[in-house]
Amino acid sequence: MRVIPPVVFFIFCMTPAFLIAQHVKMLQRGTATSIRGLSVVNDKIIWATGTNGTVGRSADSGNTWKWMRVKGFEKTDFRAIEAFDAATAIIMGIGEPAYILKTNDGGKSWKVVFEDRRKGMFLDAMAFWNEQSGIVIGDPLDEKLFIARTFDGGDTWQGLPGQNYPVAQQGEALFAASGTNIRPLSKQEACFVTGGTVSRLFIRNKMIALPLVQGKATTGANSIAVYNNRKQKPAKHMVVVGGDFEADTVAAQNCAISQDGGNTWKAPEIPPQGYRSCVEFITKKRLVTCGTTGVDISEDGGMRWKLISNEGFHVCRKAKNGKMIFLAGKDGRIAKLVW
Structure with missing residues (x-):
């Protein structure tokens, strides 16, 4: 009979718990x-x-x-x-x-x-x-x-x-999708994102084009998340999500990441799986995003996303003074993110 090393046995026993830990x-x-x-x-x-x-x-x-x-x-x-x-x-x-x-x-x-x-x-x-x-x-x-x-x-x-x-x-125009297309950028400044025929980031008098799908009334940015570590003034790390809510299963050009306060943007290596109406920082590297086709999480600042639920939600928000994350959507849906 083969004896399983203690470390391997521990990892084997913990794997199922890890797999079911992240859920809605x-x-x-x-x-x-x-x-x-x-x-x-x-x-x-x-x-x-x-x-x-x-x-x-x-x-x-x-x-x-x-x-x-x-x-x-x-x-x-x-x-x-x-x-x-x-x-x-x-x-x-x-x-x-x-x-x-x-x-x-x-x-x-x-x-x-x-x-x-x-x-x-x-x-x-x-x-x-x-x-x-x-x-x-x-x-x-x-x-x-x-x-x-x-x-x-x-x-x-x-x-x-x-x-x-x-x-x-x-x-x-702007989308009233989740109340999160405008965010504080510093103690005095805010930034917001638009959609429609064009999709842009606005910071005071500066307008920056976003690499999201655009050109129709249903396309563009829906939400922006800004990570504020209280040291950078203003914050530098931003993630934008959106897409086309009439083609909500399409993942192309539905997310972009900036590390320099919105001056330059790049697409994620693995995007969220469809149109997304809200994105929220949980920690410096961990984010959650949601839309009508599901909920995704990222553990690397938004570069790679993993679908954890096919349940649709409009909005996801983290506690301002706490750690819990809640989601809400149509049909009176209220849920929480469990880790």
């Missing part, structure tokens, strides 16, 4: 709500928003949820949310009209803090640097992308001076 665990599904807004405050407190004026909140790591419909906004599609604790959250309704609402009592009451009824007004994403400073971005109006800022925790919002709005090319 479904927490909830089966409602008519499509969820695109997700904010994970910490490993316990999670907020989510979606269609039909729906807002959800969990205080136990997503195991149970309190769902509500914002009174007077039952037909509004809330596609982005920023939550700061169990009581305070800001939600973005896309348009027409476009709204931003805030609660300070866990969703019992909501206050309209921004409203724009102009024809064509459509908000796409929202991001915050801290509990006071935030930014919201929207599709072009009169060929200029809309941007508004808050400096008082979302209580009031101000648009940029007219001459400071970025100019969009014909057919260029």
Whole structure:
């Protein structure tokens, strides 16, 4: 009888656990709500928003949820949310009209803090640097992308001076796919990505072409992730995902990586397996991305991706103060990433 060396035996015994360690665990599904807004405050407190004026909140790591419909906004599609604790959250309704609402009592009451009824007004994403400073971005109006800022925790919002709005090319817009096509780049700066006929990265007055599929209204960048190690000012490592959501199984030109603050980009060696609407850094090298055809992870900064689930999701977010990663999508899907 052959004796198996202890080290080999240990590796053999551990292999099955490793293979099943990385997976998506479904927490909830089966409602008519499509969820695109997700904010994970910490490993316990999670907020989510979606269609039909729906807002959800969990205080136990997503195991149970309190769902509500914002009174007077039952037909509004809330596609982005920023939550700061169990009581305070800001939600973005896309348009027409476009709204931003805030609660300070866990969703019992909501206050309209921004409203724009102009024809064509459509908000796409929202991001915050801290509990006071935030930014919201929207599709072009009169060929200029809309941007508004808050400096008082979302209580009031101000648009940029007219001459400071970025100019969009014909057919260029943003996707309200996961609320993550705009991200903080440093303590004062933000960056965002566009799609459509062209796909570009915007950093203040600098516009950089992205090597993603483009040329149609359904193509281009959907999400950008920025790794901030708090030493680089601004951050240098970026990953962009997107593709064509009308051809969501096609993996060509759906991801790009930059190591120099967006100045140059390269394609991954093994891309995510299809159109992806959201990407998120977990650690310096580990990322997760999701879309309508599945969930992929990378362990090398975005150069090689591995499909871990065929379940479709719109958004994936890591806890701002914690380690857990949650996902959400259509049919009321809420899940967590298990390692």
